[in-house]
Amino acid sequence: MTLTTTPASAPATTTPPVTKAEAAALVRAARTRTGLGWAEIADRLGAPLVWTTAALLGQHPMTAEQARLAGELLGLDESVVTALQDQPYRGSDPALASDPTIYRFHEALSVYGPALKELIHEEFGDGIMSAINFKVDIARRPDPDGDRVVVTFDGKFLDYRW
Template structure:
C-alpha cells in the first residue's frame, strides 16, 4: 500500500505546479470559489479542501490523485520553526509580540472577558497606495467568544 503524501510534500508540488503554470494564488482561489487567503493557506497545508475543491485544484495544476488525497486531509496546524527565519512570517510574529497585549486589553475593554475566535474567522489582505510606499493591510475578522463561568 502506498503511503499518503504528507501535507508539506503536497504543498511543495502545488507551489511548483502553480509557478510552472504561471497562475496566481488568486486565480486558483477564483477557480474553486474560495477566498484567496484561505485558499493559499489550505494549499500550503493549513486547511482541508473539500473533495470537489481538491479535484478542481489538481485538474487545474495537472497534479495526481496523491496530491488530491493529501489536500483533503485534516492538517496539523502550526508554524514550522524553520519558517520563523522567513522575514515576512517573523514580522507577523513580531507585530503580535509587540501589539498582542494591547489588542488583548482593547478586546476585553470593548467586548468583555473573552477571546477572538480563530475558528469562526476570516482573514484578508489588501494593498493601499501611500505616497511613502504602498501599505499592506491585513484584516483579522474573528467572532468574539465570551468566557462563561
Template sequence: MDPIMSKAAAAEQVVTARLRSGRTWQEIADAVGAPVVWTTAALLGQHPMRAEQAKEACALLGLGDDVAEALCVQPSRTRDDAVLTDPTIYRFTEALAVYGPALKELIHEEFGDGIMSAINFRVDVARRPHPDGDRVVVTFDGKFLDYRW
C-alpha cells in the same frame, strides 16, 4: 496499498506547479470557490479541502489524484520554528509581540472578558497606495468568544 502523500509533499508540488504554470493564488481560489487566503493556506497544508475543491485545484495546476487526495486530509497544525525565521512571518510575530497586549486590552474594553476565535475566523490581505510606498493591509475578522462560567 500506497500511503497517502504527506500534506508537505503535496504543498511542494502545488507551489511548483503554480509557479511553473504562472497561475496566481487568486486564480486558484476563484476556481475552487473559496477566499484566497483560506485557499492558499489549504494548498499549503493548513486546512482540509473538500474533494471537489482539491480536484479543481489539481486540474487547474496539472497535478494528479495523489495530490488531490492529500489536500483532503485533516492537517496536523503545528508551529514550525524554522518558518518563524522567514522575514515576512517574523514581522507578523514582531507586530503581535509589540501590539498584542494593546489589542488584548482594547478587545477586553470593547467586548468584555473573552478572546477572538481563530476557528470562526477570516483573514484578508489588500494593497493600499501610499505616497511613502504601498501599504499591506491585513484584516483579522474573528468571532468574539466570551469566557463563560
C-alpha cells in the same frame, strides 16, 4: 529462517501517499509551472483568497470537489489531491519563524498583542477572538511613502462563560 513476502494487492493506479508538507511543495511548483496566481486559483475554486492559499499550503482540508478542481488546474496527481483533503496538523514549522515576512507578523503581535488584548477586553468583555470562526484578508493600499499591506483579521468574539 526464510521470510517471504507477497506483493500488495493494491491496484496499479494507486500512487503513494504524500504528506501535507510534500503536497504544499508540489502545489508551489505546479503554481509556478502553470503561471497561475493564488487569486486566480481562489477565484476558480470559488473560495476566499487567503483560505485557499492556506489550504493549498496544508493548513486546511479541502472538500473532494475543491481538491479535484485544484488538481485539474495545477496538473496535480491523485496523491496530492488526496493529501489536500486530509485533516492538517495546524501551525507552522518553527524554522519558518526565521522567514522575514513571517517573523514580522510574530514581531507585530509581540509588540501589539498585549494592547490588542486589552482593547478587546475593554470593548467586548472577558473573552477571545476565535481563530476557528475566522476570516482573514489581505489588500494593497497605495501610499505616497510606499504601498501599504493591509491585513484584516475578522474573528468571532467568544466570551468566557462560567
